[in-house]
Amino acid sequence: MTWTWEYLPDEERVAGGCPADFLVDVEQRAGELVRAAEAVHLDGTTYQGGGEPMRYLDVAGGLLAYYVVPRLELVVICQLTPPPGS
Structure with missing residues (x-):
């Protein structure tokens, strides 16, 4: 797995209506989150712990809500709040 x-649930429901420049920053941060999770969980498929909590990250003045699913080797972006006035 990688x-x-x-x-x-899908890109349209989570990111629909968000400004394009905000989404570029979100996708860059998502890539960083993937690299960090991969460094922490070298083989996520063997993970035995409980579920990880929802986390929030400031992105370009907005907010990104995500969680990590080690056994699926997946970072899930489940909510975006674009910056005010965008």
């Missing part, structure tokens, strides 16, 4: 990220 670590990746995705929008859940």
Whole structure:
């Protein structure tokens, strides 16, 4: 398996209506989150712990909500809040 990220339930519901420049920053941060998770969980498929909590990250003045699913080697982006006035 290879670590990746995705929008859940889908890109339209999570990112629909967000400004393009904000989404560029979100996708860059998602890539960084994937690399960090991969460094922490060298083989996520063997992970035995409980579920990881939802986390929030400031992105370009907006907010990104995500969680990591080690056994699936997946970072899930589940909510975006674009910067005010965008």
